[in-house]
Amino acid sequence: MKTFFNVEDIGNLDQALAEAKEIKQNRFGFQKLGKNKTLLMVFFNNSLRTRLSTQKAALNLGMNVIVLDVNAGAWKLETRRGVIMDGDKSEHLLEAIPVMGCYCDLIGVRSFAGLKDRDYDYAETIVNQFVQYSGKPVFAMETATVHPLQAFADLITIEEHKKSKRPKVVMSWAPHCRALPQAVPDSFAQWMNAADVDFVITQPKGYELDPKFVGNAKVEYDQKKALEGADFVYAKNWSCPGVTNPADYGKILNKDMNWTIDKQHMSWTNDGYFMHCLPVRRGLIVTDDVIESDHSLVIPEAANREISAEVVLKKLLESL
Numbered sequence: 001m002k003t004f005f006n007v008e009d010i011g012n013l014d015q016a017l018a019e020a021k022e023i024k025q026n027r028f029g030f031q032k033l034g035k036n037k038t039l040l041m042v043f044f045n046n047s048l049r050t051r052l053s054t055q056k057a058a059l060n061l062g063m064n065v066i067v068l069d070v071n072a073g074a075w076k077l078e079t080r081r082g083v084i085m086d087g088d089k090s091e092h093l094l095e096a097i098p099v100m101g102c103y104c105d106l107i108g109v110r111s112f113a114g115l116k117d118r119d120y121d122y123a124e125t126i127v128n129q130f131v132q133y134s135g136k137p138v139f140a141m142e143t144a145t146v147h148p149l150q151a152f153a154d155l156i157t158i159e160e161h162k163k164s165k166r167p168k169v170v171m172s173w174a175p176h177c178r179a180l181p182q183a184v185p186d187s188f189a190q191w192m193n194a195a196d197v198d199f200v201i202t203q204p205k206g207y208e209l210d211p212k213f214v215g216n217a218k219v220e221y222d223q224k225k226a227l228e229g230a231d232f233v234y235a236k237n238w239s240c241p242g243v244t245n246p247a248d249y250g251k252i253l254n255k256d257m258n259w260t261i262d263k264q265h266m267s268w269t270n271d272g273y274f275m276h277c278l279p280v281r282r283g284l285i286v287t288d289d290v291i292e293s294d295h296s297l298v299i300p301e302a303a304n305r306e307i308s309a310e311v312v313l314k315k316l317l318e319s320l
């Protein structure tokens with residue numbers, strides 16, 4: 001595996017899940033693979049889980065790890081080409097990327113959508129420059145449109161908790177006070193479409209995700225109908241993806257608190273589990289009683305981030 005952005009990159013999904021199970025039982029079994037290899041993690045945005053779990057996974061594999069927080073100590077980076085750099089940006093991304101590539105063997109990049117220019121975000125402009133100019137394998141730690149380490153960890157968690165061969169998984173939009181990217185729901189949809197689950201997306205009108213991620217998923221605008229019989233409820237906010245109206249890209253169109261996942265919402269499910277990638281805003285996305293209940297999987301999901309990252313790093317190391 002030379003890059004990790006989409007579900008296809010991991011190869012056969014059943015095999016990847018089997019590998020995750022094996023690694024979970026023996027996380028230090030491949031220490032030789034990472035010896036004298038360096039992972040560079042580049043963060044343009046905040047992180048708790050991705051930062052810690054990916055670093056832990058690399059250490060499990062015997063790797064060395066360097067972390068760069070671009071906004072805390074590095075030179076401010078210019079990303080546009082053809083500009084006179086007489087502002088506050090001291091260095092161009094086109095020099096910074098190959099320089100970063102000199103010091104490592106693998107690069108993880110976190111660079112969220114700016115939510116201002118849909119074409120710029122959906123072309124994955126920043127991360128593709130890392131792929132093109134770093135000379136090293138690059139993987140997503142949440143980019144403008146994908147967060148595959150999260151989706152893979154979520155799938156592992158569903159596999160561990162499912163009570164039927166083909167569970168019903170419902171991804172529900174929920175309200176939020178800030179405009180959030182679509183990377184988490186995009187990737188979750190992509191991975192659920194590839195997995196052996198009955199997948200439904202529910203959202204208010206105007207929040208339709210990009211068709212390339214929705215694929216053949218069922219879209220149900222009535223949240224109650226969608227949640228009926230659900231085995232897993234995957235809550236997430238996202239801002240307007242601008243599919244039906246490009247001018248609305250990145251906007252908050254709706255803050256309807258009837259979409260907040262509370263006890264009543266969970267009572268419509270098949271004794272379902274609650275899931276969220278975290279960080280989560282209580283009172284907006286989910287109520288305290290639901291996230292604290294014994295049917296909340298938010299901590300096991302976060303724990304499985306170490307496992308998804310280890311499988312991915314192992315595959316990238318094997319291809320060096």
Ligand SMILES: NCCC[C@H](NC(=O)CCC(=O)O)C(=O)O
Nearest residue numbers: 142178180181184277278279281
């Ligand atoms: N990596 C997990 C989610 C990251 C991001 N959430 C956020 O920015 C939440 C910030 C806040 O609640 O203020 C998102 O939705 O893509």
Ligand SMILES: NC(=O)OP(=O)(O)O
Nearest residue numbers: 047048049050277278
């Ligand atoms: N779920 C997730 O990616 O969390 P962080 O943003 O804290 O890394």
